[in-house]
Each structure stands twice: as structure tokens, then as C-alpha cells.
Amino acid sequence: AAGVIQSPRHLIKEKRETATLKCYPIPRHDTVYWYQQGPGQDPQFLISFYEKMQSDKGSIPDRFSAQQFSDYHSELNMSSLELGDSALYFCASSLGASQFYEQYFGPGTRLTVT
Amino acid sequence: AQKITQTQPGMFVQEKEAVTLDCTYDTSDPSYGLFWYKQPSSGEMIFLIYQGSYDQQNATEGRYSLNFQKARKSANLVISASQLGDSAMYFCAMRGGGGKLIFGQGTELSVKP
Numbered sequence: 001a002a003g004v005i006q007s008p009r010h011l012i013k014e015k016r017e018t019a020t021l022k023c024y025p026i027p028r029h030d031t032v033y034w035y036q037q038g039p040g041q042d043p044q045f046l047i048s049f050y051e052k053m054q055s056d057k058g059s060i061p062d063r064f065s066a067q068q069f070s071d072y073h074s075e076l077n078m079s080s081l082e083l084g085d086s087a088l089y090f091c092a093s094s095l096g097a098s099q100f101y102e103q104y105f106g107p108g109t110r111l112t113v114t
Numbered sequence: 115a116q117k118i119t120q121t122q123p124g125m126f127v128q129e130k131e132a133v134t135l136d137c138t139y140d141t142s143d144p145s146y147g148l149f150w151y152k153q154p155s156s157g158e159m160i161f162l163i164y165q166g167s168y169d170q171q172n173a174t175e176g177r178y179s180l181n182f183q184k185a186r187k188s189a190n191l192v193i194s195a196s197q198l199g200d201s202a203m204y205f206c207a208m209r210g211g212g213g214k215l216i217f218g219q220g221t222e223l224s225v226k227p
Contacts, residue, residue: 033214042205042217043159056212088157097213100147100166105159 002027002101002104013081015020021076021109022093029104030076031055031097034066035090037108043090049074050097081113116141118208120218127196127227134181135191137206145197147209148189150180154202154226165189171198193223201225 005024014017031050035043043080045058047069060066063081067075078085088110094103122211127133139148150157150162163174165180181190193200203222207215 031213035215042220043215045214045227046215047216048212050213058214088139090159092215094213100145102149102161102164102215103209103213103215104161105151107158110157 003105004091006091006106007110008109009107010110010112012114013042014107014114015083017081017113019078019081019111021078021089021091022072023076023093023106024091025072025074025091026104029093030072031094032068032072033092033094033103034060034074034076035092035105037088037090038085042071046076047052048097055097071094078111083113086111116143116146116210116216117207118169118206120221122221124222125220125225126183126224126226127193130195130225132192132194133223134194135190135204135206137189137209138186139189139206141187141208141210143210145211146152148167148180148182149209149210149215150191151205151207152200153201153205157200161206163191168195178207179202192197198225198227 034046037043046060050058052068066076076108088108092103092105146167148165152160163175179192208216
């Protein structure tokens, strides 16, 4: 079965650079979530989209922005990168935003800021 | 506010034995979903099992079962017949209105041969 696809899988950037992470949800899934997981931490919700509209926002820095496109894929844009942005970034998708639907995660993008 | 608590930072279990990973939650919302995810050292987040707040029966998926006690606000994961490949970090999570997941701190499970 098709899963959530994220690219790139690994990314190394220097401070103050920009990064773009991409997410391709499971076919027919219309809802995308982004999470950030720091070393030894649990995943923290950043932002979500439902039917191409932002549906919820968590602890996402102003330096980050995201959008969902007409084909439902999503991109997380990160600017002025800081050392503290080094983390595993997950995209997850589900069929709708209901609390009763499973949410499936991509393999993650491991971002290292040097 | 919603909160998930996992009080066991680390657990050990002998291969082929059963193990219970604890999870308690707090929410004032009557409608919610409870999830368990497995995160191996490779980093991916693998969905294991789900329980809805209105479900009358405990969820089961193969060797995984969820011991749901609504009045106590607990959703413990039971893994039967542990295997070496079960060694990983396990996260309990809750999904309320809006759909985002709120995670607990995780429990690192080590299976001994």
C-alpha cells in the first residue's frame, strides 16, 4: 500500500540558510500535518492543512511557512535556520481531520543545521 | 488542555513474554482518539493501534492490544509474546478536535533474548 513520502530524507544546512521539505500524502488523504521531533523529544505539532487550507497552527516559528498544493502535497519552508532547528521533521496524512481516523507518518526528514 | 502522560521512561522484557506500557490522558472533550506509535532507532513513526473514545471494546491488532479504561483515563498498550524486533521507543498519542496528535514522552522498550 502507498505510504506518505517525504523528501529529502536527510538535509544538511548552515545557519541562516533556507530549507524546503516536501510531503506527498497517501492517495485520497486530504489532510496533512507537520511535526518536529528534537533529539530525545516527542513530536511536536507545527501546522496542518485540510483541503489546501491551513486548519490549525501549533508552535511553528514565524521563520517557517507551509502550504498545501492542488495535488495535496505540502511543503514546509524554513528560513534563517538556527542550530536549534536541527530535528526530525515528520509529515503525516489522514482522511479528514476527525479524531477517529488514523494518522499515518512519513519516514521523516532529518535536518541538521551546522 | 489535552495531555498524555507516559510514566515509564524505559522498560525491559524477556523475549516471548508479555509487556504493558502505561499511558494516561487528560481531556475535557468527550470525543477523542487514542493511538500508539512505535519508533525504532531508524526514526520512522509506525502506527500500531487505535481506540476511539466511544468504542465499547478494547482494540486489538495482532500481538498488540489496547487496555482502555475510560473512567481511569488510561490506554495501556499490551504487547504479547515480545520479539527482539519490538525493541523501540513507543509513543502514546491523543487526537482531539482539529485532528492534531498530542504525544506522551515515550517509553523505550528493550527486549532481552
